[in-house]
Amino acid sequence: MTQASGGALTARSTLSAKQRRMIAGGAIGTLMEYYDYYLYGLASAAVFPVVFFSSDDPVIAQLSSFATFAVGFFLRPVGGIIWGIVGDRAGRKTVLMFTVVGMGLATTGIGLIPSDHTIGIVAPLLLLFCRMLQGFFVGGEMGGAATMVVENAPTGKHGVYGAFLICGAGIANIVSGGLMAALGLTASSWFLTWGWRLPFLFSIVLAVVAVLLRRQLEESEEFTTTQVLQIQAAGKKANPLIEAFRHPKNAIMGILIGLPQSIAGYVVLTYGLAFMVGDKHIPAWMGFAGTMIVGVLQVFVAPPGERSPTGSDAAPSTSSAASASRAWSTRASCCSARATCG
Template structure:
């Protein structure tokens, strides 16, 4: 077995160059930070912020206010997507990625340093919203640049695998955010509410330093270098990346619709799901540990889904994930209602790791393959960030409001199913660049 494992590692290293490994690491560390920031904020929104920043006699109102602040941070993600998409398509993917990772680290750490509402009054939730919007601005430019850079460095027939490795970074973020929250929450509740929850947020500065070091070694892809050389020879032919994206508006619009199902999957299953199970009497620690388990599985499941998309096609893999999510969300919440830890963890796995990671592991590569190189970062950011804003950003808030209004999770399940149908139809009608279509069965 040891020989076989060593042979597999040797095979991987022989087929992936050192430059490609650096690119994957540099891209994935930013995705790790992006998801670390947002998963961490989601966990805190469900368990801490209602008490610290939105104290209210009515627990539902406090949770709604907390999730509203969660949604608020998504409003600047499309703006960040356009700003850093333009930078990435004009000045280089690396330049955009260095700026975004610094901004994400500073914004997240700042959230951890805000005094409570009891200490400084209304200034506390206002500061929370300000730093949350700053966080959203920089996160908005992250995935487009990372996905474009990594997929452009991928060898033929392995774009799906390379793109999915970014979502392995998201899995590590799941483990890190939930693990730190579990660790600081293991002591007294008073310490956790007063100081403990702040430690993971400030830890984002450490991640930012690691990301800066890794990204300082990145190189632009050959495709971008060729584009830059052509622009240098014909500067009068420079075109706005945004105009280039909307020269073919079909894919820009479909990219947004395609991204909706994957955008809500994690935030309904893991974020709203945590608030739901806590409201039923389950200790938050159970949800934190479950999120860690999901993260570990996500690290390994994402590249498997990406490799599968290289074999059977992105469309089939993504549509399969949409169908799976629509079918498995109800069993997941049934298991949440048991208040039995191992069954709750099983619900998180079948509700997210199976369908959610299938969608997440496929989406970014699919979006990259929908746009030409001169507008690719902008195109990916438009599809990914707008779908995450109108879908994922408001998903916990919408789900909480629906469950409270109807006294049941059934409206949440119907809401998720409708979003999945939209994603399926959009994926079926999307078109891809000619060189991608001619490459084989990638989009069969």
């Protein structure tokens, strides 16, 4: 290998300051997204049936709580489509600023809702509304963050750097489970009145940090180049939704890849914890601590498991508008499909 080629290889494998900002800005949102979702899942199993559905039969209360958790997943595809179109037209930064603020406000709002003993049926209705907002904003957050990180990753390292977002999910598991476990060790009456609210209110702190990081984001060269080539070829920007579904195989594969692990993970997170607490009368903090341990394992397992063969996910060629558009929309659709199901 010549000195020139060796230098080029080193340059490609070294992250620039811009790339580091992009990855950090994307990862903080993913951490926040999964923090909010894991936190809601834990609370829907062990807290919300008592706080917001206490007038019902225990079984109905638990099912009602899980129903509000499920609603967020129905809103994720809607948010993914809407925010995906906005991101492909107006840029990733615009979407990522809106979604992280929306997520922070929705999750913090949950922590401020009075119990049904105080405001009656309005309490679960407000909970449902905040959960719908969570799902809507998350639908755009993960897809936009994943696309931005992958677009800014070094050549041949897209899979590895995309996997760091899953590391963020592991950290979110550690933080959410750890906070709930620590607070669950306090007196039960205080925990069900005020303690469970503190982790939800902490979401606004994560939102502020994310906004500060994302203020410095710039669009990737791949994104701007593709936009220019599309305009030159068609005279206008292509419809991002139509472009994504021109590759149905990739979209379907993205959904199928994410669906099984998401279902299994959330079933254990919610029903497993509810079974421990309700049927086996095991203290809730033990279940919270268990999710924290899973998060620790996730941080270390995700990057090696997502590692791509050398060069297999190299950046697409932009020799023509058509080839660039196909490669870019395929990558974006796969990231969005996986995010929508995960």
